[in-house]
Amino acid sequence: MIGSGPLSATTGPLATPVTRSGKGLSTERLAYAFLAPAAIVMTFITLYPLAYGIWMAFTNFNVTHLRHQNPRFVGLQNFVDILTQAPYLDLHFMRIFGFNLLWTVTNVALHVTLGVGLALLLNLEGLRLKRLYRAALILPWAVPTYVTALTWRNMFDPQYGAVNLLLARWGIHGPDWFQHFWTSFAAVLTTNVWLGFPFMMMVASAGLVAIPKDYYEAAALDGASRWTQFWTITVPGLRPTMVPAIMLGFVWTFNQFNVLYFVSQGNPLGETEILVTEAYKLVDPMGLYGVASAFAILIFFILAAITLVNLKLTRVLDA
Amino acid sequence: MKLAKARRAVGLGFAHAGLIVMSAFSLFPVLWVVSMALNPHSTAQPTSLEILPRHVSLAAFAAVIAHPTEVDGLTFGRLLANSLLVSGGTALLSVLLGATAAFAFSRFKFRGRKAGLMTFMLLQLFPSVCSLAPLFVLLSALHLRTTLVGLAIAYAAGTLPFAIWNLKGYFDTVSAELEEAALIDGCSYFTAFWRIILPLSAPAVAVTTLFGFMAGWTEIILAWTFLENPKTFTLSMALYGMVGQYGTTKPWSDFAAMAILLSLPVVIVMLILQRYIVAGLTAGGVKG
Known part of the structure; x- marks a missing residue:
């Protein structure tokens, strides 16, 4: 597989072996070179923030930690607070999630x-x-x-x-x-x-x-x-x-x-309120970055689950 | 035979009725905004419903261009320049980074190819609001958060996956013969990509560029959250300043005129490129 030359992945047309002339060996490196700019930028502005956000989710990071002071590790406290409706957050996770589903299903049904x-x-x-x-x-x-x-x-x-x-x-x-x-x-x-x-x-x-x-x-x-x-x-x-x-x-x-x-x-x-608007409220005006990150992780898992179910459903239908 | 014809006519009549109702639904808000912009009322808010303006004047447009915000010294020209900078930066970043990555995905086989494509698709599923908190903290640490450059980079993170999928889809349809010939003639892969593939993919490159531009042009949440200095504010932020709690002093006709100035370029581009954009969106399965 490695360095086997350029080829048509799915529909890619470069099926003929142009690179027999010796260039073939380096094509994998070439591919990485072409990918590098996008990969570097995505690492910095998407993957790194993602990792950073996961760390933040387990801390008490809030506005006061923006300049000085290090936030404290709080374990699963943020997740517990969200799911058990801690009074200082003033949110009801399951109700928001329920409304989010009602909102999505009615809209998509009407759109289609x-x-x-x-x-x-x-x-x-x-x-x-x-x-x-x-x-x-x-x-x-x-x-x-x-x-x-x-x-x-x-x-x-x-x-x-x-x-x-x-x-x-x-x-x-x-x-x-x-x-x-x-x-x-x-x-x-x-x-x-x-x-x-x-x-x-x-x-x-x-x-x-x-x-x-x-x-x-x-x-x-x-x-x-x-x-x-x-x-x-x-x-x-x-x-x-x-x-x-x-x-x-x-x-x-x-x-x-x-x-x-x-x-x-x-x-x-x-x-x-839906999940993403609530996530935004936790950042601005509430400034609870740690809780907001924990909330975002919950949204992430919900979306991943929905995507999996979607893929499964469509596979089943297509089979 | 006559009966069939009559039934057909009745069917077409119902079709027209349905289409007229839905067209009215579509056009109602648009006409309302256009009418408010063209016929400024003496009062701040309209007290009667006019879908076709009785008088036509461009006074509201003149007003928002002369005095777009409550901030002193923040001119329309400055807002426009900021919007162009952010949108242009987003477009440039997403098309340049997107095209090289799409070329790699389209023309090479390498370890992690499938995983890479899936990653770019999955990243699109997760709303940008979710990365707001870490982005806010990180860009603050880099002293980029309150700058237009930082904003353009943040937007590019959102537009890049569409750019890659859209361009890869088009590159896949471009015949490899020319580039094979060029490679045999001793041309480098980069030259083949730059001189042959990119020009041949002009339509997809244009759509990707415009898509990135429009994303930057109409975004509000990151801009509103990140920027602090009014000198860096954008047109879409000025529009937000004209509604709700921020715009109590601004007449609605100003909002309408600004909404039109902001939307018109986007509407024209979207209508001209509709086919390409819809095809690109459904092919990659990514958000818009």
Whole structure:
């Protein structure tokens, strides 16, 4: 294996042995040389902070340790404090985790349903104004998430926001959105559905193109209904393109910092806080770097578990 | 036959209805912001809903360019220069480091190749907020935390995995014949990479560069947490200064105008490159 010359890994084209001329021996070193710049930077700004963070998680590192004083080793105290709801932290880990899952599942379900549905509509033969609809529907995807979040925050302003002004025009008195859990959840969900469905629509549109038209014609000749055609042709046909996108969407949504931090700001009373916004709160304004690092490690394990389950599930489905 | 045609027409009618409703949902916030920016109200907040502005004026744009923040001497030009520096630095770092690494992954076989690719993919799964505490402490120790260079390096950590996966995917599709010929002619691997592979991969290089640029352009959390000196503030930070607890004195039309100035370049680039970006994202399975 070692120094066996350049080659096409998975799809790499360099299959012919160019390097018989003697260069072959050094290709492994060459590869490392090409990798070095990225590897060095990643080591410094990702791996080292990661290791540093793991160490911090076992200490009482806080604001006072930034300049002077060494933090003290506290063992698993930070993890215990988080999981047992130590009063000084003012957080309920399992509740936040539960909300995070509810948030992710509802969002991804809505993104995929709307995305695939709209892709199917846009794919109808003889539909006019296709390009116009497509342009309008893709727009939210192109707007930076951060700007989207700030805009929707203003849109849900109880007094001056566009949502309540629109409701007032229809004779409905709009609620004070962030005062109650369900209205707050509705507000952040609306925001995130707005910014999330176009991506799924684009992926589904690309997937639909790959399904041969004659499958449908053959099925129609056999008397299969539209519904049957959808489940037996469209869904399996879309699966290869949609599965990676859904996994991606799941992780994105699970970690959707901008929407929850800027739109609901965790209101009411931290009930719409998710794990990453809570992790941020521990850093700023609380300045509990040790606890924040322990919290980040917990998030790390949760994400790793979710990724494993995702990979397993998709393997099982594909088998 | 006639019945089939009628059913088809009804079906298309429902399709139009669905598409119109969803298009309205998509366009509503955008039109609201554009309308507020173009028609500044006499009051700080809008008291009526206007989706199509009755009067058109660029006064709000002039106001935010003349006076973007409450900080004295912090001009729009300075904010723009800072944003360009951070975004340009992020783009440059991610494309240069990403391209060499992607070349190695695409063209060589070496120990740790698979593990390396997996590492770059997994690193993407973990949110940057999670590395905030250690990054904060480390960059502080290096005296880089409050600088734009430190910020660009921190952003590059986030954009690099996408850069590597996206470029590797494209390099894999570039035929090796030209570079093989060059190598036989005695050209070094680096020259082959620099003179042949990179130019042939221009589309992917462009997408990667722009992606890094946009990431730096619109990021707020690290900038807001790390930077202290107003002279180093960016445009996206100025926008944050116009909302919520920080922006009680700023009229919403200013927020709208600033939001448009900040978003427009991104929106245009994303719409032009949509196909490449979506393909790159799903191929690498990484975040955006």
